[in-house]
Amino acid sequence: MSDFPLPRADLPTPALLLDVAAMDRNIAAMADYARSKGLALRPHAKTHKSGEIARRQIAAGAVGICCAKLGEAEALAADGVGDIHLTSPVVTKGGIARLTALAGKIRLSAVADHPDVVRALAGSGVTVFVDVDPGKHRTGVTSPEAAVALARAIVAAGLTLGGVQYYCGSEQHITTFADRHAAIVGKTDYLRTVLAALETAGFAIPVVTGAGTGTFAIDAELGVLTELQVGSYIFLDREYRDCELAGPRFEQALWVDSTVVSANTPGMVTIDAGLKSFATDAGVPVPMSGTARYAFMGDEQGALIGEDLPGLAERATLVPPHCDPTVNLYDRYHLVDGDTVTGSWPVTARGRST
């Protein structure tokens, strides 16, 4: 499928489609917002895993990007990205050797949440952030005292203390804005306690990094974070469409195109996009238009159920339920401009290890 432009109706399905113009407007809107609030923007590339998109985010004003896995950072560094913050701890001897090698090539920071790991990072040349657990118990130190101890370990190991990471993952998708706001106010009170303990212990904290698409406007209002790690805003998805978001308006820029492969049962048709075409952790996709609802029907298929259904061999366009793990299912983005596929980009860092 290398001959572009191609009519969208001729693209084999299931296919991941990206409206680059809409994505670029989302990128610009977030960059303008961060600038207007005096915040650094460091978008999370775990959403898109694409060097092309990372470079567009940086060109629009981002200070760099975040990666979730060392393998992603290696792939995007090889694809021309020069400033990466790794948001998950790298803890093995082999991983730290790779991290050290990567720090010789680009501006690289990473997080730690255990003094043993900090000691193993000595001499790596990596700037280290104290990862603070907001109560999800996924990663991070779990008390102000542990944050201070970790900062001491970082300095004692001869490493540069980059700041604090505080990512409230569980709060991003709280549906109503008022509930999400209240949750982040409470989480930020705790963050202030941690930062005060670090300050009392004599540590300067140049960067406090965190936030996501669901909370960045609340974090900006509260004024404790200095850097935003937002990811999903470039694409949106059904989950975020169901949330009352604050801040700039973003547009849906990512879809899956599918084809009706069977239409023998009244009130439903079967399309060629199932468990292998959509991440299933966040419910079902929704058709971009019309009133039909989607149901998973197995690995390769789903059903559209309702009244205004496409016919056999016709197309259906769906909004993914959760963008990050849906992108992770595809090798390429197909770029669309209306009914034309204008090209494709690889999902560069797909399938990489930690």
Added chain:
Amino acid sequence: MSDFPLPRADLPTPALLLDVAAMDRNIAAMADYARSKGLALRPHAKTHKSGEIARRQIAAGAVGICCAKLGEAEALAADGVGDIHLTSPVVTKGGIARLTALAGKIRLSAVADHPDVVRALAGSGVTVFVDVDPGKHRTGVTSPEAAVALARAIVAAGLTLGGVQYYCGSEQHITTFADRHAAIVGKTDYLRTVLAALETAGFAIPVVTGAGTGTFAIDAELGVLTELQVGSYIFLDREYRDCELAGPRFEQALWVDSTVVSANTPGMVTIDAGLKSFATDAGVPVPMSGTARYAFMGDEQGALIGEDLPGLAERATLVPPHCDPTVNLYDRYHLVDGDTVTGSWPVTARGRST
């Protein structure tokens, strides 16, 4: 990671691990079983998407393989597989052109469930099966009369009628054997009605293809299917481990290896395998050994919760909840023999379109 052998503890995680010796025993056990029952074996390659594994299945006695997507069939044909049955309808003009091209290269059969599609297949050189809906309403004709009409359309189009496909997808994972047996007895009664209608109308049905890992022994006992499309038996997974299977015993041959990246909360550790490392449509993975339970903790992480937990930077091995869509997340199988990684195979047909 091209230098093998490699100690398993040095393989970057998350990684998809395959015990080739166990898989080969599973392949041989199913081939022996089908032979002993006088049934043709045509394993479903949507499980593994691998030319290497397909060739091993054929070498052990399979008549060919099944694919779910045209793109899979193209990739596996290019990887040396010479006999493929496509189990999902191909309905678009572009798809039928590709199908026709592929039929010029290998022995190829496909299914249809609509006369318009059959007419479009005229001249393709593809052997066509009547796809019969067992009541799931995913694909297939929905009555004996419609099956006869479709068989007439196939012959009228000058195509070879390959037989009937009847795949009871919803019944594969019924947990208790007695309930699954009763369900398949009922479904097979309907299949007999369809086959009788076709016979009355003068059609010879050389092949009746269907079955999966949950029902093949029941189908063999009932004696209506002539060919088994089993897929998951080569790997197994947590879903099939939870089912009372009949027939030969299979071994778990597929795992995901992960690393503990955080261990700050009593009674739990965080590992580097989450929503992007396991399909989430069938519940949670389970540790290969020990009593800990797994919980998803986001795109890149999960938690092990319990008492006998690995320590920071140590490994955890998990049995995937559902093998097919989990394999679909990885670019490569890493081949293990105990604590050694002996090599790797590509997941050749990953990410292909219909």
